Amino acid sequence: MATLELSIDEQVIVAPIRKTRRLGLLFWAAIGWLTFVFAVAALANLLPMPDPTAMDMLERRQPPSMLHWLGTDGLGRDELARLIYGARISLTVGLCAPIIGITIGGALGMLAGYFRGRFETLVVGSMDVLLAFPPLILALAVTAYLGQSLPNLTLILGVLGIPAFMRVARATTLSLARREFVIAAQALGATHARILLRELLPNVFLPLFAFFLLGVAVTIVVEGALSFLGLGVPPPISSWGSMIGEGRESLEIAPRLAFIPATTMFLTVLSFNLVGDTLRALTDPRQGAL
Amino acid sequence: MTEPVLLSVEGVAVDLPTPRGNLRAVDQVDLKVGAGQTLGIVGESGCGKTMLSRAILQLLPRKAKLSGRVMLDGQDLVQLAPERLRKLRGRSLAVVFQDPMTSLNPVLTIGTQLIETLQEHLELDVSAARKRSVELLAAVGIPAPEQRLMQYPHQLSGGMRQRVAIAIALSCEPKLLIADEPTTALDVTIQAQILDLLAREQRRRHMAMIIITHDLGVVAGRTDEVAVMYAGRVVERAPTPALFKKMRMPYTEALLAAIPKLDAAPHTVLPAISGRPPDPTRPIKGCSFSPRCRYAAGECFREKPLLAEAEQPDHQYACFHPIGTAAGVEA
Amino acid sequence: MVGFVVRRLLYLIPVLVAVSLLTFLIASLLPGDLAYVILGDQATPDKVAALRQDMGLDQPIWWRYLSWLGNVLQGDFGRSFRTGQTVLQAVAERLPVSIELMLLAQLGALAIGIPLAIACAVRSGSAFDRFMTGSAFSMLSVPAFLSAILLIYLFAVELRWLPATGYVPFSEDPVGNLRCFLLPALTLALGEWPVLMRVLRSDMIATLQEDYIAMARAKGLKPSRILLVHALKPSSLTLVTVTGINIGRLIGGTVIVESIFALPGIGRLLLGAIFTRDLIILQGVVLFVACGYVLMNFVVDMLYAVLDPRIRHGHA
Numbered sequence: 042m043a044t045l046e047l048s049i050d051e052q053v054i055v056a057p058i059r060k061t062r063r064l065g066l067l068f069w070a071a072i073g074w075l076t077f078v079f080a081v082a083a084l085a086n087l088l089p090m091p092d093p094t095a096m097d098m099l100e101r102r103q104p105p106s107m108l109h110w111l112g113t114d115g116l117g118r119d120e121l122a123r124l125i126y127g128a129r130i131s132l133t134v135g136l137c138a139p140i141i142g143i144t145i146g147g148a149l150g151m152l153a154g155y156f157r158g159r160f161e162t163l164v165v166g167s168m169d170v171l172l173a174f175p176p177l178i179l180a181l182a183v184t185a186y187l188g189q190s191l192p193n194l195t196l197i198l199g200v201l202g203i204p205a206f207m208r209v210a211r212a213t214t215l216s217l218a219r220r221e222f223v224i225a226a227q228a229l230g231a232t233h234a235r236i237l238l239r240e241l242l243p244n245v246f247l248p249l250f251a252f253f254l255l256g257v258a259v260t261i262v263v264e265g266a267l268s269f270l271g272l273g274v275p276p277p278i279s280s281w282g283s284m285i286g287e288g289r290e291s292l293e294i295a296p297r298l299a300f301i302p303a304t305t306m307f308l309t310v311l312s313f314n315l316v317g318d319t320l321r322a323l324t325d326p327r328q329g330a331l
Numbered sequence: 332m333t334e335p336v337l338l339s340v341e342g343v344a345v346d347l348p349t350p351r352g353n354l355r356a357v358d359q360v361d362l363k364v365g366a367g368q369t370l371g372i373v374g375e376s377g378c379g380k381t382m383l384s385r386a387i388l389q390l391l392p393r394k395a396k397l398s399g400r401v402m403l404d405g406q407d408l409v410q411l412a413p414e415r416l417r418k419l420r421g422r423s424l425a426v427v428f429q430d431p432m433t434s435l436n437p438v439l440t441i442g443t444q445l446i447e448t449l450q451e452h453l454e455l456d457v458s459a460a461r462k463r464s465v466e467l468l469a470a471v472g473i474p475a476p477e478q479r480l481m482q483y484p485h486q487l488s489g490g491m492r493q494r495v496a497i498a499i500a501l502s503c504e505p506k507l508l509i510a511d512e513p514t515t516a517l518d519v520t521i522q523a524q525i526l527d528l529l530a531r532e533q534r535r536r537h538m539a540m541i542i543i544t545h546d547l548g549v550v551a552g553r554t555d556e557v558a559v560m561y562a563g564r565v566v567e568r569a570p571t572p573a574l575f576k577k578m579r580m581p582y583t584e585a586l587l588a589a590i591p592k593l594d595a596a597p598h599t600v601l602p603a604i605s606g607r608p609p610d611p612t613r614p615i616k617g618c619s620f621s622p623r624c625r626y627a628a629g630e631c632f633r634e635k636p637l638l639a640e641a642e643q644p645d646h647q648y649a650c651f652h653p654i655g656t657a658a659g660v661e662a
Numbered sequence: 663m664v665g666f667v668v669r670r671l672l673y674l675i676p677v678l679v680a681v682s683l684l685t686f687l688i689a690s691l692l693p694g695d696l697a698y699v700i701l702g703d704q705a706t707p708d709k710v711a712a713l714r715q716d717m718g719l720d721q722p723i724w725w726r727y728l729s730w731l732g733n734v735l736q737g738d739f740g741r742s743f744r745t746g747q748t749v750l751q752a753v754a755e756r757l758p759v760s761i762e763l764m765l766l767a768q769l770g771a772l773a774i775g776i777p778l779a780i781a782c783a784v785r786s787g788s789a790f791d792r793f794m795t796g797s798a799f800s801m802l803s804v805p806a807f808l809s810a811i812l813l814i815y816l817f818a819v820e821l822r823w824l825p826a827t828g829y830v831p832f833s834e835d836p837v838g839n840l841r842c843f844l845l846p847a848l849t850l851a852l853g854e855w856p857v858l859m860r861v862l863r864s865d866m867i868a869t870l871q872e873d874y875i876a877m878a879r880a881k882g883l884k885p886s887r888i889l890l891v892h893a894l895k896p897s898s899l900t901l902v903t904v905t906g907i908n909i910g911r912l913i914g915g916t917v918i919v920e921s922i923f924a925l926p927g928i929g930r931l932l933l934g935a936i937f938t939r940d941l942i943i944l945q946g947v948v949l950f951v952a953c954g955y956v957l958m959n960f961v962v963d964m965l966y967a968v969l970d971p972r973i974r975h976g977h978a
Contacts, residue, residue: 169677170677170680170681170684171684173677173680173681173952173955173956173959174681174684174952174955175911175913175914175951175952175955176914177914177915177917177918178913178914178917178932178948178951178952179688181917181932181933181936182685182688182689182944182948183688183691185935185936185941185944186688186689186690186691186692186941187691187692258803262803262805265805265807266805266806266807266918269807269918270918270921270933272933272936282807285807285808285811288811289811289814289922292811292814292815292819293819296815296819299811299815300811300812300815303808303811303812306808307803307804307808310803310805311800311803314799314802314803315799318799388880390876390879390880417882417883417884417885418882419882420879420880420881420882421880421881421882421883422882425880425881426877426880428873428876428877428880430873433872433873433874434873434874434876434877435874435877436874436877436878436892436896437874437896438895438896439891439892439895447881447883447887447891448881448882448883451881451882451883451884451887452882496877499881
């Protein structure tokens, strides 16, 4: 049993050491993986691969071979090709939805934190209503009524992210708006627009961007869950989530059909989380100078 | 020393590895405390007195390295197995910390903190432990002791809390009580009461006691022997009356002179000791006190004086120019 | 204190109204005609017109909202046109299953998280601690459905220790019931333990440096007592509040898990309504779940204020 720490005098005597956050090995590994995945997904058309939708009923659930590097799925389609094209879908939704969140939520948050007053109460109140809904339920309900399509999915996932981005932007703006450089700009007669765009936005952007990366991770997961249930991307489009859902049928015979896209999704989400978390620690405005 | 030796600290040194180098918090300290005797350890903040008490209790920080022997009743605490050590703590060896607001657990009742000690060491059942707890609280001068058992530390005043801490320390009839700055966090008016309480209990139980303090006034008249520490070492050690009448260390003299006196003329300049205690990570060549010493000369800057006795066998000091002796300065 | 509760209750009412409005608006997003959906392939223009009049679908939207809300407040959440069951009946049947799942999941998360947090706090900075903290971080990137298929593969397919799907009511067969809930609860617990563990660990590390822990050691108390009584209690505040908040969040999580493991709970009712286009049930269940979520968050807020008096007085 390890001894309990007794560090009273130790803290008094030892001088504080400056803790620099170095970007560690894991950080760069995450960046590397993300770059790899993005590159492969973007260049999918140029890669010499079989057509991901080409079915071959005689070659169903084949193990990896020279022809099919990752084998084939339940309908004889090439697993690797499906994985790469699935990456396109997952990443597209994963990026576009938070973009909606960061633009609308970020703008609302900055304006609310800057102008305060009734506008702020209105914004915060409506976000509270949105947050009052369990997010997955809301997404399911909307897609049930509106219909399943890629734009609908991206839209609802984007809207779900607005409150979170609004909070981050508002909190950052609130802590910055009282600082000297803003008061100085106001004293110099700058317009609101100028202050918002030139002074506040550059400082709000970094924490927002860190949060954006975390938002991408969450979106990939939520889209994955919905598609897994068959209620996300509409068939025949497939993302990692729907591949995992289909792979579930073959768990006994060919578990790799579920686990390969699962591992890819896990590594991608983990990488986004790692990078976002590191950036968030680095750009926390409370630790910043000025 | 006519009493049998209860505690013997022999050559104890505590090293703490820090990013700036090794920190020698306690440097080759030898001490003895007889059964029923009181030892006062006096020194400025950072002189190592608290580290020394932790070393005796074997409660040093994880990274600390301890060398030397700590003999309690013939057993070397340094070599003792953790489980046997745990049984000694609270039972034979007890502690009162400086600030009773932080040394008592804020979310547990007074009663719990008393009873658990009794149950652990004396294996009393709950009702016997409760009864004994009430007796203890009454003995330390806390009114309405039964009600106090159900109360939480923040419901008591500072002086009361320290009394509770003392009650906890005394609960299992320890042979040695270490009081680490027991009155520093208390009002001046309460300080005397607490010190008197400690002295009274010590006499009644024939308990050995170590009082650690930065205030020479605390040890005057309440201790049998005083050890003065500076920069991790004991620099003077003597029976209390001898220390005050015939001190040898310039440091002790400076400490005494720095106490404000009621009968001094108004606006007398307080002779504070100039300079600051040395940085423990950068040991000074020569005597540690030499940069601040009025009488420092020559070899003081080159060699470290060793703790040695001169005329009286129980009066030791570490100085090349002790006050009031032939080799030293005029008193 | 009473003033605080009343204030928050008053705030609750507009939130509930807004939630009902939002639910209704979502339902009205349907780009087609509800009557067509209900009648399906039996739709003829006459039948559609009759049904529309019957259900009041030809009225303006604000009238429909108010009459729907009026029904809801009298306890009529609607009736399925597929099964004929009212929403409340369907919910009452399924709710115990979902609640059992959420409770077991939270217990599992605590059973994993608390010991790990204590072990890491005691060995803070060691390789074990770093490994566990890293694992906690990684687990946050593993969503419930991934954990689910992994667990199913391990325990149901390979080892064949547990059933992959199925449900047995507790009253029929307690052991069988718990066997059915083991994998689903574990799936959700695996997603929840990292947050609980991190919170408790960081609070405990701070607590272990306090003087009263040194004092407890100086008193010679057993290490287990020091950890579990002296250190755990003051460190638990954040843990309790996070646990409470999580229970509310689990409502969404149960949808996926119930679907994968075929547990007849609210989540599965919801999904079933979506797949069968039983839109009345869907609307009713969504409203029910959303209101439950709001009330759950309210209870957690109250609990938080009870534990931390500063909140009651508007500070912190």
